[in-house]
Amino acid sequence: MEHEWITSGSDGNGMAVDGLGGVRSAPGTVVRAAAEGPAALAIMGDCPATHHELHAALAAVRAGYWAELTRWAGSYWVVADNGRQQFVCGDLAGTRAVYYTRGGQETPWATTADLLGRPLVPDLPHLAARLAAGEQHWPHRTPYEEIRLVPGGFGLLLAPGAPPQLLDIACVEPVEDLREGAERFGQAFTDAVQHRVGAADGPVGADLSGGLDSSAAVVLAAAAGPVHAVTYTDGYTSGEDMAFAARVAEHTQVQHTVAAGTGEQLPFSFPAGQPTGSEPVLEAAMYAMDAAYLRPVRGLPLHLTGHGGDIVLDASGSCWVRLLQDGRRREAHRQAVAYARLRNTAPGPYWKALKDAAALGRAGSLERAAEVLERGPLTPRSAAAGWSWCRMGAGASWLTGFGRHQVALQLRQAAGDWQPQRADDFDQWAALRSVGASARGWAPYGGALGVRAVYPYLDNQVVRAAFAVPALARRGLVAYKPLLRAALPQLPAWLTARRSKGSFTAQRIAALARHHDRLDALVSASPLVTSGLIAPAAVRTALGQAARGQSATAIADLHQLLVTSWWLTGHSTPLEAAC
Structure with a gap:
């Protein structure tokens, strides 16, 4: 690609x-x-x-x-x-x-x-x-x-x-419930994986993190042809992830290579020779890790990933905002409170955030966010409980007065643009486009590493089959990703019963500490800072706290700022179009 x-x-x-x-x-x-x-x-x-x-x-x-x-x-x-x-x-x-x-x-x-x-x-x-x-x-x-x-x-x-x-051209044909849509999704996803493996006419590579999404893809691929699965692990990786990856590899009898990373593979190293790409993507920070664990599958016809599985198989709290929009308040309250309690979240603030989102709507939420920005500096805080049309995170607290004004202008413009007005529709398409952007943004990195990644969860017919199932039905209260279990009953029960999900938060904290001085200098020289949009002192404080493990809530925004600043170093002057 x-x-x-x-x-x-x-x-x-x-x-x-x-x-x-x-x-x-x-x-x-x-x-x-x-x-x-x-x-x-x-x-x-x-x-x-x-x-x-x-x-x-x-x-x-x-x-x-x-x-x-x-x-x-x-x-x-x-x-x-x-x-x-x-x-x-x-x-x-x-x-x-x-x-x-x-x-x-x-x-x-x-x-x-x-x-x-x-x-x-x-x-x-x-x-x-x-x-x-x-x-x-x-x-x-x-x-x-x-x-x-x-x-x-x-x-x-x-x-x-x-x-x-x-x-x-979305053309999603809704079904009534999970049961009705499961068979269609199962067939679409199976075809998406197996037609690629069959066409490859030889071994294909595959990610195998131990999570449900990549594991399901490997199980289906192994039934259609030879697979070489690769797994990354280091001192910060979840032991449960590694155990599930090993068990899936044993169950499918695929070739399995585990790469053991060191401090050199931690995020944010941005090694010399790393491609810049045409847009900033979070995966840019993980290039050293990718280079290490993908080396054994370099040159294979294609490489299967589980990227996008979270979007098509699950849904967010926007589904309860949709219930409120439809006047189903009692049902929304019952499900949202039960979900919050299952995850040790205070039900009161969670429920209030959902009610506010339903009352304001998309345009109202963007207008309110613009007003908050224009009112004055924001203070860093933990993300509000519950789903929101417009979540102002730590990154908003790093804006200068000029930056707040510029962002407020853009939010007001966006409030008048057409977008879905139903919360679940808006959220699932926004999330889908986000993972799609990260997939296309990774293409130059894959090219440099000799890996052609494919994303079966993001195929048109797979997306249509998943989005046909109501978001509320995909948002399992007890079972995790119930659509996967219903659509692919041949998957082992010990796999679909898994409820946890791995994270790279520990790696990112360690990386912020390891590369702290260099990252601080990167931000200070960023065009976002030199143009007066971002205040470097505010970022410096957040970076120091996150490196000490004191502010995990800012890590996602720091990740975005760092890859954007690094990307801009190659784009700080106009680039002439290629000939």
Whole structure:
């Protein structure tokens, strides 16, 4: 995936795509196309559609039934033209992105931002807003000025003389309950894993962390072909994770390699030679760890991951906000209080946060957040209990007065943008796009390591099957990820009964202590600081406390700030588009 691209024609070194004369692809990229008269269709990526199926789909192209072109298994880009309109899209999760610019007579688009033919200038106020309030409020924004992104779940529709149009292609067909949707999800996920293993015609790599998501993928893959599973462990790794990984490997009889990390593999080392990538992603901090444990599977045809399983198999407390929005207050209270008590959380504050979210709605929550920012400095505090449309974390307390004003402006703009108004719909699509962004952002790292990662949980048909099941049904009170257990009854009961989940918090704390001085200098030199958006003294205090294990609540925001600051060191001056 890291070497594949397709564009509307701004790059002169590309190859013309059959039937789509204005569209070009990277030399050596496999593009399958079909054309008949004015109708043309091209698919690029991981898609098992046959030549006959592509030709049959030309009927949908002629009729303008664009979403029908996204229903094959796998993960891929689609470009189609019927002589009146051109349609282009990636996948629902956004692992295969489409970028475009607006203005002028035409709308150039490409699958990488550097092919749009304009300088790549980092949008610093927007990067500060992501740090302070999360990325979910701006699904169409990129880290660059004047460059837009087609959000996951949408396609780009272009017609001569008309402005670009975003077309909803989600096409989720809801079911009533978990039981009704489980079989469809199980089949979709099994196909997503096993068609890839079968097509590889040889051993494939796979992550095996010991968690439910990667373990389920390994079990299914092992039934379809040879698998080499890899696991990372160090002095901070959960012993339970390692025990489950070993048990899954024994159960499936796959080849299993365990990499034992040292202090050199702790996060935030940013070793020399690490690729920068086109956008900041949290995984950038884990490059040394990735290089260590993925070395045994370098060069294999593909590498299966469990990335995205948390999103499609589970749901957040937004499902109880949805109950409140639907007027089902008693049911919402009963379930939310039971959930809080099971997790030793005070039910009162948890319930109040949910009620506030339902009462304010998305736009009201963003307006309130903007007011809080403009009122004055924020003090660092623990994250509020319960789900929120707009959670202002530790990153918001690091903003200068200028930074608070800039972020408030963007929140107010976002409040007027269209987004789902039902809490569970908003949250699951926002979470899906976030994991999709991290997957596509990891592609240059995978390329440097000789690993082609694939993400079966993020395939279109897998996402549709999961999101068809109500979020409330996927949010198990007692059973963890009940959809997985119901959809794949062949999984061993000892695996699906697991309720815990591993974490890299201990590694991150140790890494902040180990690299403290260098990270402090990195932040101080960051364009976010030198432009006056972030106050370095506030970050320095949070960094010191986290390195001493005194402020675990700030670690996630520190992680985001550090990778963004590191990424900006390679993008602090405008980058000319690649030729």
